[in-house]
Amino acid sequence: MKVNRSIIALLALVLSTGSALANPVLKSSVVVIEPIVTVGDMFENAGTLAEQPLFRAPLPGTTGNVDLTAIQAATSRIGLESFEANGLAMVRVSRASALVDQTLLSGLIVEDLRSRGILAGGTMAEVQLSRPLDPIQAEARDVPAQLDTLRYLPGNGSFSARFIVAGLAQPLDLSGTIALSxxxxxxxxxxxxxxxxxxxxxxxxxxxxxxxxxxxxxxxxxxxxxxxxxxxxxxxxxxxxxxxVPLTVAKNDLVTIYYRQGPMTLTVRGQAVTGAAKDTPLQVLNLISKRVITAKAIAPGAVEVTSAPMTLAGL
Known part of the structure; x- marks a missing residue:
């Protein structure tokens, strides 16, 4: 039993040592974010050399092929003398990107105007550039573009703006107009x-x-x-x-004229001479006395008078 345990321990040590000393293995294709391709980007099992730079990455949003000879030359310079080529003659290297277009940049302008209180409430802004903008493949960042400065003239709606775009050495300057609606x-x-x-x-x-x-x-x-x-x-x-305000009583409507005093309520039939909204005055013809009086619309088909009941003939 002791012999078997010793053999198993020895095999485990050999296997772990072999794994630790395994040569880096070249990948067939890689996608990088940073402008420099490292050993860890290009190889599996890169070990302590993973952060060592090998060569410049292609531009954001583009892809290039690196042949095996160039890879061997780059690894030799940093002391990586051997690796598993895995039968590859070249490696495909792509650079991730973030799209920066008019929609994104316009959104930054609108956001700035809102923060200044220019776009209050439901006001909307449409940004129109003075010249077309081709989409830009910026570096793949959480924030690929930032608004640096914005000059806006409300009188004629014109603006000029400067943006910082990830991966561009120079700032991006744009101008145009902003239509508020x-x-x-x-x-x-x-x-x-x-x-x-x-x-x-x-x-x-x-x-x-x-x-x-x-x-x-x-x-x-x-x-x-x-x-x-x-x-x-x-x-x-x-x-x-x-x-x-909608009419509670319309012209020519037949109505009941009410007069209330204490517990007593008097009524008589009438006809609206003018229309009125609720709680507003109108002219009403008393159909008994044939006199036109002033009343107040209180509900559809109902008006109320505040004058003495003697003006309401027949009550």
């Missing part, structure tokens, strides 16, 4: 006058901030439940002046 309520269909507006009567569409300031717009929640003042067409921008 807000979403406004437009009618989804043709509607007659007096329609009490509901959420499904609207579609939200962007309009320029200048147009919104000039014409005046109202939040959607202020328009829902209001009545159209006139017949309106599909696509019309709805402004506060286009709506009013």
């Amino acid at each position: 807000v979403e406004a309520a437009h009618l989804a269909s043709n509607l007659p006058a007096g329609t009490v507006l509901q959420p499904d009567n609207f579609v939200m569409r962007p309009i320029s901030l200048q147009q919104a300031d000039a014409q005046g717009i109202a939040p959607l929640e202020q328009l829902v439940g209001m009545a159209l003042n006139r017949q309106s067409r599909e696509g019309m921008l709805v402004r506060p002046s286009d709506v009013s």
